[in-house]
Amino acid sequence: MILIYENIGVSIQCINELIQQYKIDLEVVQKNDAYDKEKVKVIVTVNHKMDMDVLSSYPNLEMIAVSFTGYDSVCEGYCKKNGIAVYNAAGYSTDSVAELAVSLAKAVLRKIPELSNKMNDGKWQPVVGRELAGKTVGIIGVGAIGLRTAEIFKAYKCNIIAYSNTKPHDFLSLGKYVAWDELFSTSDIVTLHWPLNDETKGKVASREFQLMKETSIIINTARGPIICRDSLVEALKTNMIYGAGLDVYSSEPPNDSELEKLSNAVLTPHIAFRTEEALQRKADITIKNIRNYLTEQSNINRVI
Structure with missing residues (x-):
């Protein structure tokens, strides 16, 4: 299961289209949906604080796809200790x-x-x-x-x-x-x-x-x-x-x-990355990162 933890700048329809395009065979849920945390394999986030308290509630988490260039919101120590891969969306903006x-x-x-x-x-x-x-x-x-x-x-x-x-x-x-x-x-x-x-x-x-x-x-x-x-x-x-x-x-x-x-x-209110073109690229890179992790095709953009 892929959990979309927060808004990444494109619609859920766009995300689902990318999931289909990259042939990812996992259910997609959003944070406010009813879902089983034990089934979550991938979390997609932007800059929400991913600390030990948050991450420990997903016992089978394997990957965090950060839909952003910076990933300092993710607890690096916890991810390394628990073998959780972290990817970012470098270069989109x-x-x-x-x-x-x-x-x-x-x-x-x-x-x-x-x-x-x-x-x-x-x-x-x-x-x-x-x-x-x-x-x-x-x-x-x-x-x-x-x-x-x-x-x-x-x-x-x-x-x-x-x-x-x-x-x-x-x-x-x-x-x-x-x-x-x-x-x-x-x-x-x-x-x-x-x-x-x-x-x-x-x-x-x-x-x-x-x-x-x-x-x-x-x-x-x-x-x-x-x-x-x-x-x-x-x-x-x-x-x-x-x-x-x-x-x-x-x-x-x-x-x-x-x-x-x-x-x-x-x-300006932190808009440097907020263009239509950049947000679409960001979503594409994020979902492609998930595909690459699941299929072991590439470690490009893997930061942890």
Whole structure:
């Protein structure tokens, strides 16, 4: 039995069609249906907390199909101890996230939300904005999304630099790697593309904002807690930096009136991955992962 634990962004009809397409011979149930937990072999989830209390109630669970890139919501220790395979949906939203990161940068530099609000209020008040062309963009994290973001910024005639622990060779056709401090001190735009873990949590804080130029901006479409929220608010309030474009927050929904009132912050409600195309790809990858696990065809996307 396959348990759809939460909404993965497509209809149950679409999921059933994919189940048939990949010839998976298992019943599909949703969390609110009546079902026998002992029959659940696969759980499909997105970011619901899959801790020991949840997982232990499914004694015959073999696989967790995370319909998302991040899988930090799954208890890694429990899965390893109990031989539960975990797969993620890597790569489904590469273009969607990269496109939003660049869009947020443009929105901050050209003050698009502010101007749109004024026009909606019947006010004709042109302001002077800033171009992307010629700006130095610092990419933090050069995985698939970071690399695609660099490609798009490059098309806007930006100079690209990056910080990476692994330093993939593919990036070198677009720009050069630099040290952490140099990236923050020389970039006009800093954009984050790291996963959230113990090493990255709170990594961007007061020290990094002090290194940045007053004319620079920061973009976060990765994970909210990578940036220290209080340090960011202080940097924006005091005009230590020019602005920020944020799609992710320390807690979601943020319920952060102080951040929401800042005119130099452009905010979106964690929509980077939410495009029709990306959600369909995500569902396809998720169900294909189940097929690959059940038939032992491939370990692609297996993370635990």
